[in-house]
Amino acid sequence: MKLTQAEWQIMNALWEKHPATARDIMTRLPQGVKWAYTTVKTMLSRLVEKEAVSEHKQANTSIYEPLVSQRKARLSAFRLLLDQSFNGAMGPLMHFLLQEQKLNDKQKKELIEILGNESEKAGEIK
């Protein structure tokens, strides 16, 4: 389930609060994103077609709900980035993150802690 950038905007708004109407969603778009009502509707229709969102009518008005969880969506976006930009492996990404100082000290310490607790369970480098 690959979402386009515009679709992510819609989904983000929908995950934030749902069920929701097209208008609800429109008002929850990031400030800066100023789409016409019909643009939102178009995106929603496409998402319904893709079965990423469900739609049901409540007296002439459509009520939408996510069918794809944010987790699933994030997983596929993440995997895509990994494959396309980091040789499909976590190693290069980790390296990159540290090199680029994407983590501040607090985050690093936090991460170390979480990692420490988790490191007994084996993971998967998919």
Added chain:
Amino acid sequence: MKLTQAEWQIMNALWEKHPATARDIMTRLPQGVKWAYTTVKTMLSRLVEKEAVSEHKQANTSIYEPLVSQRKARLSAFRLLLDQSFNGAMGPLMHFLLQEQKLNDKQKKELIEILGNESEKAGEIK
């Protein structure tokens, strides 16, 4: 500098070895990606237009080189993913990674080590 998926394929091959001719690049594409020679050329032209790649002739044959570093490209791809799918913050991503067990034991330990060293250098570790 946003690259499309197809463009990433080309760039990956180019970063791997450059300068390179279109044919060099073609042979370095991942097995599975079977593009016609002209497709590779088209992608290269577009990348040259975007100034992501430079081109110069050596007796009727074009020699290409990356103008955008892999690091820069990764940075913008990463930032895009973060903004679009993780509320633009590292926190949610870190959480996601741990939750999804994207790291195996070895990687976690490795990460802890690197983090440890980095943190000390930053003079922040408890």
Added chain:
DNA sequence: TGGCATCTTCGACATATGTAGTAGAATACT
């Protein structure tokens, strides 16, 4: 009940992306 406010459904359109085929110029092989 007459309208205005809202929705919905369709269609439209420009640009972006993925993928190639053609034809003619340059180069290389025999």
Added chain:
DNA sequence: AGTATTCTACTACATATGTCGAAGATGCCA
């Protein structure tokens, strides 16, 4: 030199994406 190979420069085209506008159906308030 003649021919086969390889390049380049263009053009083409289908699908994907981003953004609406128009017109008609419905709902709500004075």
